[in-house]
Amino acid sequence: MLKQSRILLAALALCLMPSTAMRAQATTQTSLQRALSHVDVALNGTGVFTKSTTGPVTSRSVTNPGQIITQDTSNTFGALFTVRATKSPYVGLEGNIGYHRFTETYSCCTLQGGAQTNANEYTFGYVVHPPHEFLGAKPFASVGAGTIAFHPTVNGGQGLSTQARATYYYSVGVDKQAFADFFSIRLGFRQLFYLAPDFGQSYLTNKQRTFTSEPVIGFVFHF
Numbered sequence: 211m212l213k214q215s216r217i218l219l220a221a222l223a224l225c226l227m228p229s230t231a232m233r234a235q236a237t238t239q240t241s242l243q244r245a246l247s248h249v250d251v252a253l254n255g256t257g258v259f260t261k262s263t264t265g266p267v268t269s270r271s272v273t274n275p276g277q278i279i280t281q282d283t284s285n286t287f288g289a290l291f292t293v294r295a296t297k298s299p300y301v302g303l304e305g306n307i308g309y310h311r312f313t314e315t316y317s318c319c320t321l322q323g324g325a326q327t328n329a330n331e332y333t334f335g336y337v338v339h340p341p342h343e344f345l346g347a348k349p350f351a352s353v354g355a356g357t358i359a360f361h362p363t364v365n366g367g368q369g370l371s372t373q374a375r376a377t378y379y380y381s382v383g384v385d386k387q388a389f390a391d392f393f394s395i396r397l398g399f400r401q402l403f404y405l406a407p408d409f410g411q412s413y414l415t416n417k418q419r420t421f422t423s424e425p426v427i428g429f430v431f432h433f
Contacts, residue, residue, distance in 0.1 A: 246433035248297060252396055254290040254428025258310045263406045263418035267318070272413040279416050280317040281406055284324075286310050290426065294337055302337040304352055313366075314407070316414060325409070326366030330359045331402070333379055347384035350398075354379055360407045370409035377404045385430055392433070398426040 260283035266276045288310025296302035308331030315324035335354020342349075358377045362370040383398020402422045408414040 249293070249295050250394075250430050250432045252290075252292040252294075252428045252430040254292065254396060254398075254426045256288045256290050256308070256310070256400075256424040256426050258286045258288045258312065258422060258424055260285075260312070260422045261420045263416070263420050265416035265418040267413060267415060268417050269412035269415045277318055279414065281414075281416070281418070281420075282315045282317075282324075283420075283422075284313040284315075286312045288329075288424070290331075290424075290428070292428075296337070296339060299341045300338045302339065304335050304337045304354070306331060306333045306335070306354075306356070308333075311363075319413065323366070325368045325370050326363045327370075327407075328361040328363060330361065331377065332356045332359070333377060333402075335379065344384060347386040347397075348394075349382070349384050351382045352380065358402065358404055360409065362409060370411065373407050373409050375404040375407060377402050379403070381426070383426060392431060394430040394432065396426065396428040396430050398428075400424045400426060 262280060262282045264278060264280045266278055269275060288308060290306060290308040292304055292306050294302055294304040309329070311326065311328050313324040313326050333354050333356030335352045337350060337352035339348060339350045355376070355378045357374050359372065359374045361372045362368065379400055379402040381398055381400035383396060383400075385394040385396050387394050401424070403419065404421075406416075406418050406420045408416070
């Protein structure tokens with residue numbers, strides 16, 4: 211009888227093991243799904259409009275100290291990839307990776323046609339999603355900081371050096387659900403503030419701050 215009881219207990223344990231493993235797996239999946247439910251990713255197109263700057267050359271080690279330089283940046287289009295993790299309407303984080311190409315022209319020198327440059331944005335910020343809808347859309351606002359790396363192109367960059375600038379930004383906009391509960395259309399506006407690039411060239415240095423304005427339209431995917 212004792213032997214039969216041991217066999218019965220062993221069989222019961224073997225039956226319970228898969229069930230326990232399945233429950234643990236289900237719990238893991240539920241936790242993952244719960245975490246992902248707070249995350250969304252967005253692929254956006256942007257217009258890129260940068261304010262011109264004017265100021266004197268500040269370096270004393272060049273042949274044109276004090277000369278007034280006007281720096282103009284061509285208007286262009288860009289792309290912006292954003293990932294957001296939102297714990298609650300007023301607690302959230304976002305990361306941004308942006309790209310655009312433009313031409314920088316200077317009034318001071320012989321950079322014929324200007325310097326063609328790729329700009330890569332890497333920023334991180336705090337985002338809020340107020341719980342009240344606006345015309346059926348969900349509003350948001352964010353602020354943050356990071357860097358923009360300016361990379362003059364090989365053929366059109368006039369041989370200038372790559373330069374990174376500290377960058378601060380804010381953004382506002384709305385997400386409007388469309389087609390499915392996991393998909394939204396994003397409309398927004400953002401501005402980035404930074405020191406105008408001089409590509410490490412003393413004869414271009416005037417230490418003027420500028421800003422880039424970006425109207426945004428994109429597609430958002432919610433997990």
